[in-house]
Amino acid sequence: MKRVFLFISNLLLTFFLIATLSFWKEALPQRLFPGVAVLSGQADYTTLKQELDSLARKHNSLIARTIWEVDGDGKSRTLYEAFGDGQLPDWMPPASQESIHKSDLLNNYNIISGSLTSQELATHLKELGLEKANAFENDRVSFVLALFTQPNQLTSMLIFLLTFLALIVIGQIQSLSQSGIRLISGEQLSHLFFRSLARDGLDILLFGLPALLIASVLLISLGYPYEVQTFLGILFILYNSLLFLLSLLIAILFTISLKKVHLLSIIKGKLPIKSILRILYFGQVLAILLVIVGFGRMSTYYHILEKNEAGQATWEQRSNVVTLQTGRSSQMKNLDELQTNADKWFDFIQHAIDNENAFLIKHNLVEQALKQATSNHNETENNPYGVEGKNILYVTPNYFKKEGIKLTSETFQKINTLKDGQILAILPEELQKNEKDIKSILQQELTNRLYSSKSNQKIKIEIFSNLASTMFAILTSILLFTSLNLLYFEAFRKTIFLKKIAGYYFFELHSRYITSQIIALFLGSGLAFIISKNIWITLILFFSFSSLAVLLLKICDKKESKTYVSIIKGG
Structure with missing residues (x-):
């Protein structure tokens, strides 16, 4: 389950980034390349062209001036004029001579390649008469951080981190007995710590990298420049670094627990199950809250x-x-x-x-x-x-x-x-x-x-942003339901087995667990209704999530029943 989550969450985040970039496709040069924003001043175009051509050749660089023009349908389009040797990338359409001569010199000048710096370019433009020329750098990390620190995306990220936290904890619980046996056999505690950390790190790489590769292929097939791959790389590093830090934190906490808890309890797999369940329930409340508010908006x-x-x-x-x-x-x-x-x-x-x-x-x-x-x-x-x-x-x-x-x-x-x-x-x-x-x-x-x-455009960005966050929350909610079920059966397998033998039906067996899930969903739905004021969306999604919770529990219960039958038959 953890590996599935790593692949899906990385894929979703990279797809969201690609879709978001589509809204700023024409402004990508300002995000990818350093340059200068000219806000005021006057200059002779012929002199400007000669000087910028000379400056670009001197530094073996290529400079592009942005030109905005309106077509016959009243729609604006972005074109570019090149200075220096070399050609503009295919995705930066060159302006015609007519557009160049009609255009305003007060625009952005980007350094596409070469050793020329934005400060040197700004100084040169000021000397030519464009006195208010502000240099800027292409801080790609800040751009990615700005995208994912918006309220909707930040909440989705929090839900992802909570889900991963829960999956790590479940994995640690499932390996407790084995860890206890290793300790009894003389293995050092530090070896267990690094073994756990290495396993999680390897999973992050093996199942995160394929998602990155798929997103990269999609990006190229959609006609985006190769330089945009850096945005995907930055997102991959930032997100998976957070996951690895969480893994490190849990590994430290479990190592401390192994030092303090009696070996017999460790072998039996005893740990504070209720605390872990609370984390998962909290994540479920956040997930349904985000889904209802997102659909309402x-x-x-x-x-x-x-x-x-x-x-x-x-x-x-x-x-x-x-x-x-x-x-x-x-x-x-x-x-x-x-x-x-x-x-x-x-x-x-x-x-x-x-x-x-x-x-x-x-x-x-x-x-x-x-x-x-x-x-x-x-x-x-x-x-x-x-x-x-x-x-x-x-x-x-x-x-x-x-x-x-x-x-x-x-x-x-x-x-x-x-x-x-x-x-x-x-x-x-x-x-x-x-x-x-x-x-x-x-x-x-x-x-x-x-x-x-x-x-x-602004409305479309908001719609997509809410849609992406809502989809994140729905998929994360399914993962949380599955994680809860895994933890539930791991903790109470013996009790459930005995009740099944005694003839308990499905709802008799799991009534307390189902009630706990519905309470968490009701709490999240109530908070969402206070925010959205949309009673119909709240009710529909509350009952949908409740039905989904019961359905996933039923599927998990059937799988467990097969295990019980195998045990009874001596398999």
Whole structure:
């Protein structure tokens, strides 16, 4: 069981990492290679190209400048311009000369290969006139740690560690009699300690490495660069080092126990079974808690994502609708320049709206999903009319006419007489009784802050993150059930055997054990309901897990029954 767990857990973690990287595929150069982020300044492109080509050749290096451009469908894509000798990797598409000349020099410059350092590159760019050039290194360890220290992944990791802890303990218990016999035969305690540690270390390597190999092959087949393999290697080392440290801790504790416990008790395999069961039950509580909360959040995220994508599909059918976005150079200016640009944009848009050539629209479905899934229920009750997390559509007055939306003549009159700084909140019937409170809070919050647009990407990452954590928890829960059963039959095999001979049925035999498991599941489900407030998901998963617990116990009981029959027959 321990070896199966080592293979599956390593495979799951590496698959999660690969899937997560797919969301940042276009930003991989910033994760893989050192470079410089240029935030402000001006430079002549011809001079810049000549100097960077010369610098790259001097250090036998290849430099890539990131270029973002928008295609005919309004979707952004990432291209690169190379400086120096050599070619860009296949997964970094080169920019055309037209894109290069149109692009902004305020971008990221990555060192793909060679001896050039990011500090040297930053100094050179500053000398060329790009005065705010910040060097950065590719800290891949920090990136992997950041991924797996998110709340969902951290909880999954904790469950994995608890499961491995339980499996090590079960293995130590099963080998107790043999250890006692070895001690009686004169073997030193230190030999037993290192034997146990070497066995666990070898298992980690033999069953973790195949998972790493499978993930590496998958990564290459999906077209990822070979450099990404380092992320898998870092994850493998970090995770399995934690497992080995746990193994070391348990080996030390069992060695101390062997010194203190009487040899006869050791040979009989007597150890604090209840303490070990508590660890496993605690892991089971965490597992079902994570599964229920994860499913609850996924249902919320998926509902919002469907709405968002349906809206995007509708807008994409209209060729005259665009998304307004700004690049880095438009934001990295002094206050006077920013104000001048803002005034120009305002005049341009205002002219288009006044001449009925345009209207503006914005929604906050993404903010709503993230807020709704992560906010505290009491927090929502205290501020029922807050803007954040509510499904609000922001439009300019001419939107209703352009879209043919029917409103009362009184409402149209109010819309047409709006002055600068005024807003009109059009509420559904169920909220009209709270009109005064909602308008007051809307005006206050809209005055204090601006909204920035979000993409579906953030929601998709959250959905996948919760799905991965939930799958981790389900598989870990199955391992925990199996571990509990192994420990249960190991500890009470004699009692169960005698009761079977006496004619006890399945539920009579295991009633106390089943009750203990259901109590642990009920506790986890109760905590999950307090967090998620989703009664149906909680009930369905509670009964599903309870049924799974009984089913796995039944399977284990059948296997044990075959052993009892063999014993009775003298096999």
